[in-house]
Amino acid sequence: MVITIDGPAGAGKTTVSRGLADRLGYRYIDTGALYRGVALAARKKRIATDDDIGLEALCRDLRLRFIRNADGCRLYDGDDDIEDQIRTPEMSMLASAISARSVVRRFLLDVQRQFGREKGAVFEGRDMGTVVFPDADLKFFLEAPLEVRARRRHRELNGRSDQSLDGVLKDMQRRDHNDQTRVLAPLKPAADAVVINSENLTADAVVERMMMEIKMLEAKLRNHGSTEGS
Numbered sequence: 001m002v003i004t005i006d007g008p009a010g011a012g013k014t015t016v017s018r019g020l021a022d023r024l025g026y027r028y029i030d031t032g033a034l035y036r037g038v039a040l041a042a043r044k045k046r047i048a049t050d051d052d053i054g055l056e057a058l059c060r061d062l063r064l065r066f067i068r069n070a071d072g073c074r075l076y077d078g079d080d081d082i083e084d085q086i087r088t089p090e091m092s093m094l095a096s097a098i099s100a101r102s103v104v105r106r107f108l109l110d111v112q113r114q115f116g117r118e119k120g121a122v123f124e125g126r127d128m129g130t131v132v133f134p135d136a137d138l139k140f141f142l143e144a145p146l147e148v149r150a151r152r153r154h155r156e157l158n159g160r161s162d163q164s165l166d167g168v169l170k171d172m173q174r175r176d177h178n179d180q181t182r183v184l185a186p187l188k189p190a191a192d193a194v195v196i197n198s199e200n201l202t203a204d205a206v207v208e209r210m211m212m213e214i215k216m217l218e219a220k221l222r223n224h225g226s227t228e229g230s
């Protein structure tokens with residue numbers, strides 16, 4: 001199966017996607033990391049977020065790939081491990097700005113679909129169920145109130161940034177606004193997505209809830225197969 005998990009920052013997508021992929025023995029692909037990878041390269045080369053020609057050339061030269069090691073999945077550009085560099089508040093905002101550009105979305109659409117050619121994967125992002133994999137077997141949309149998401153992100157950043165809780169909340173609000181109002185592939189649940197509010201659920205509980213949906217789908221497919229065969 002191809003399973004998609006979309007939602008805003010801090011809704012718990014990463015922990016849940018990893019947990020679900022582990023349970024199923026699937027690959028897990030964090031597509032936000034790819035946008036962050038483009039943003040980091042643009043900053044290093046001083047390419048502005050509205051310089052479409054510069055961004056197009058930049059994308060052509062990028063060699064983004066995920067390498068799995070004991071710490072999980074890390075993003076590389078060629079031989080450079082860029083995982084730590086892409087996880088800063090600055091890269092969050094820049095990735096959000098750059099993700100509104102059609103040259104970048106077009107480039108990453110191909111990259112993401114390549115990853116999806118082999119089935120058995122959980123994709124997390126903003127437009128996985130709406131645009132990248134509209135025919136995914138199962139789509140989830142994970143949400144939680146802004147304040148809850150900001151508190152979670154602030155805790156996660158602990159030690160890596162001195163940003164205050166209020167700063168994290170304001171950045172998140174701006175990023176939500178950018179991601180939801182952009183013209184191309186805005187953040188929204190797919191019409192056929194299962195929407196889960198993670199506010200009062202642990203990550204394990206969300207994974208359980210998703211596993212229930214997967215089992216229901218598997219049973220439906222089995223039934224369908226047996227009625228077709230009879």
Ligand code: DC
Binds near residue numbers: 035036128179
């Ligand atoms: O999931 P994340 O916080 O790492 O994503 C960083 C930014 O990348 C996010 O604010 C919007 C963009 N993004 C996107 O436009 N489409 C995706 N599928 C994933 C991320």
